[in-house]
Each structure stands twice: as C-alpha cells, then as structure tokens.
Amino acid sequence: MRLRPRRSMLLPGVILMGLVQGQCKGQTSPPWSRGANDPAVSKGYVFQVPDIDNVPDLHGNPADAKLVLFIGGNQFFVLPSLIEGFVKQHPALRGRIFYETLPPGILRRQIAADDTLTLGNLTLRVKPDVYEAGARVVRQMEEKKQVTGVVEYATNTLAIMVAAGNPRHIASLNDLGRAELKLSMPNPQWEGVANQIIGSLRKAGGEQLYETVYRKKVADGTTVLTEVHHRQTPMRIMQGRVDAGVTWASEVEFQKNIGNPIAGVEIPPSQNTTATYAAGMMVDAAHPQAAAQWLAYLKSPETQESYRQFGFKPVESGSK
Numbered sequence: 001m002r003l004r005p006r007r008s009m010l011l012p013g014v015i016l017m018g019l020v021q022g023q024c025k026g027q028t029s030p031p032w033s034r035g036a037n038d039p040a041v042s043k044g045y046v047f048q049v050p051d052i053d054n055v056p057d058l059h060g061n062p063a064d065a066k067l068v069l070f071i072g073g074n075q076f077f078v079l080p081s082l083i084e085g086f087v088k089q090h091p092a093l094r095g096r097i098f099y100e101t102l103p104p105g106i107l108r109r110q111i112a113a114d115d116t117l118t119l120g121n122l123t124l125r126v127k128p129d130v131y132e133a134g135a136r137v138v139r140q141m142e143e144k145k146q147v148t149g150v151v152e153y154a155t156n157t158l159a160i161m162v163a164a165g166n167p168r169h170i171a172s173l174n175d176l177g178r179a180e181l182k183l184s185m186p187n188p189q190w191e192g193v194a195n196q197i198i199g200s201l202r203k204a205g206g207e208q209l210y211e212t213v214y215r216k217k218v219a220d221g222t223t224v225l226t227e228v229h230h231r232q233t234p235m236r237i238m239q240g241r242v243d244a245g246v247t248w249a250s251e252v253e254f255q256k257n258i259g260n261p262i263a264g265v266e267i268p269p270s271q272n273t274t275a276t277y278a279a280g281m282m283v284d285a286a287h288p289q290a291a292a293q294w295l296a297y298l299k300s301p302e303t304q305e306s307y308r309q310f311g312f313k314p315v316e317s318g319s320k
Contacts, residue, residue: 028238030231031056032258036080039087041095055119056231060098062126067290069099070111070128072277074156074193074230074247076101077254081306086297093290098126103228104133105190111282128282129291134192135278147280149291153298154277154312157267158193158200159249161233164261168243173204173271176244177212179222184233184245185213187225196273197246204271234262248275250311276315 029050031037040061048054057073071079079099087094100107100117107128110117116125131138131147141147162170168181176183188194201210217223224242226232233245234255244265252264279298281291297303304314 027258027260028235029054030235032254032260033077033080037076037101039083039095039097039099055122057101057228058098058119058124059101061095062098062124064096065098065126066093066096067098067130067287067294068126068128069097069130069132069294070107071099071101071130071132072104072107072134072192073101073228074251075132075277076230077250078306078310078312082297082303085302085306086294089297090290090293100126100128101230103191104137105192106227107131107133108137127284127286129285129287130279130281130294132277132279135276137192138278138280142280145283148283149295150278150280151295151299152276152278152315153303154307155315156248156250156275156277156312157272158196158246159252159267160244160265161237161247161252161255162244162263162265163237163240164263166263166265170244170265172265173201173246173267174209176201176246177205177209177217181222181244182242183213183217183223184226184229184236184242185223186229186246187227188214190227191229193229193248193275196275200246200267200271200273204267234260237262253311277312 031054035046037059039059057076059079062068079101083097087097102110111128111131114125115127116123118124131141135152138147138150142150160170160173160176162168170176170181175181186194186197188198198210198214201213213223218225224236229245229247230251233242233247234251236242237245238261249264252262255262256264279295281288281295285291308314
C-alpha cells in the first residue's frame with residue numbers, strides 16, 4: 001500500500017511554501033532547504049558546489065552563538081519553522097543560534113571528543129546546550145547526569161522510501177528480501193533508527209528477513225549502509241543507485257512536498273515501530289537560560305503544530 005497523502009504541509013508564515021515553490025522541479029543534492037535552514041543573519045559571500053563544497057547538516061554561525069542545538073538529523077526540515085517561531089519570542093537570539101542535524105550517534109561521538117568534529121579539512125569545536133534524539137538514549141544520558149530537564153515532544157513511524165511511481169513494485173517489508181532489489185539502509189553503528197528498522201523486519205519476516213536484509217544483502221553488495229540516512233537514502237534513490245530504503249515516514253513526506261521524485265510504501269501498524277523524540281539540556285551548557293527556553297518551546301502548541309504538519313505525531317502513553 002502506498003502512503004496516503006497527508007494534508008499540505010503549510011507552516012506558520014511562508015517558510016515551507018517558499019521551499020515547495022522554489023523546488024517544485026526537484027533537487028537531488030542537498031541542502032534541500034535553499035538557505036531556509038541557515039539561521040545566520042549575516043551570511044557574507046554564499047558559495048556552494050553540489051557534492052563538493054556542501055555542508056547540509058551544520059546550520060548557522062557558531063561564532064558567538066548564544067544557543068547551540070545538537071538535533072537528530074531526521075528533524076532538519078522542521079527547524080526553519082521552529083527557529084523562526086522561537087526567535088519571535090526571544091528576539092535577542094535572532095542570528096545567534098547554531099545547530100547540527102547529524103545522526104544522534106555521531107553527535108554523541110562529537111560530544112565525547114571534546115565537542116569537536118572534523119568534516120573533510122574542517123575541524124570545528126562547538127559546545128552543545130541541548131541534545132535531541134530518541135527518548136531511550138536521552139533518558140540514559142539523564143541517568144548518567146549528562147543532561148537535565150528532559151522533555152518528550154514528538155513521535156514518528158517508519159515507511160519504505162521508493163522512487164516516484166514505485167517502479168519496482170515494492171509492497172511490503174518482506175519484499176525487501178528480494179535478491180534483485182538494491183537497498184539503502186541505516187548503519188546500526190551510527191544511526192539509532194536502524195534498531196527500530198531491525199525490529200520491524202523481524203516483526204514482518206522473522207529472523208530470516210533481518211538476516212537477508214542486513215547480513216546476506218550487505219555481504220553481496222545489494223544492501224548499502226548509510227552514515228546519514230536522511231541525506232543518503234533519498235539521494236541514492238534519485239540517482240538510481242538503489243531501489244528502496246526504510247526511513248521515517250516524515251522524511252518521505254518532506255521529499256514529496258519539495259518536488260523530489262520520491263514516494264512511500266506504508267508499513268502496517270502490526271509491523272511498524274514508533275519512536276519518541278526527547279530533548280535535554282547538557283549539564284555543562286554554556287547558555288542554560290536559552291536552553292531552558294528552547295525546551296519549554298518544544299512543548300508549546302505552536303511547535304506541536306509544526307511537527308504535526310510534517311507528519312510527526314504527539315507523544316502519547318504507550319509510545320516507545
């Protein structure tokens with residue numbers, strides 16, 4: 001079954017409208033926001049070369065930032081709306097927010113490496129005030145006294161991302177075991193979503209389906225693992241390098257809404273997995289007041305509506 005179309009994702013203001021109008025012809029290479037994810041006020045000379053000089057998951061200017069957010073990457077497309085709404089309430093922070101949307105596991109490794117990250121020839125040290133990821137991981141960090149003030153603010157489910165029109169006629173998770181299909185799948189070493197996907201594969205086809213997708217097909221090269229699935233999987237599908245990959249349902253909807261030739265196959269509730277997103281203030285945050293304000297904002301009706309418009313759901317009892 002294909003994903004049922006959702007209501008048009010119109011954000012407060014014109015942020016998403018601008019994205020959709022500006023990208024109706026599609027865009028294979030990120031960043032897909034055409035600048036909307038950059039909260040810096042003064043951008044200087046804008047230089048970008050697709051696939052060469054392109055840094056889609058670092059946003060804004062870390063120099064003299066007054067709020068630094070480390071956020072699990074699959075939320076990147078919600079951030080323009082959230083940042084705009086937040087700085088309207090806290091105007092002193094306009095242009096003073098820096099955030100990263102890399103996979104949660106990579107962000108934790110950056111924190112463990114004295115808050116330092118090297119991308120190619122660029123080395124950056126920036127200390128996060130807030131960390132956002134799956135609730136289980138954030139709660140573990142809370143137990144270890146790494147974060148405090150934890151809030152849970154949204155949930156998400158999985159979908160199978162395919163090319164528009166579903167040319168390979170993929171109808172279910174069990175189809176992913178077909179020998180002729182080429183898959184792009186998150187690497188459990190880096191991306192927490194892989195654990196949810198593995199659980200869903202086992203629900204659908206038992207240990208055999210998991211072994212086929214994540215062992216046999218990896219060994220024979222028909223499953224290619226990702227480091228940053230929210231970028232690599234849609235790119236690989238649009239480039240014709242793979243046929244499908246399991247992602248969050250919200251990522252499928254985002255790609256469709258910006259005009260990229262992407263579609264989704266729905267996973268039934270009996271086989272799906274629900275993830276809960278949480279955020280906490282780092283105990284050594286350099287900007288605790290701004291961090292506390294951000295955590296409060298995540299629970300606001302305005303923020304909840306923005307997440308809903310992107311296909312996320314509210315936190316309910318029983319979410320995992």
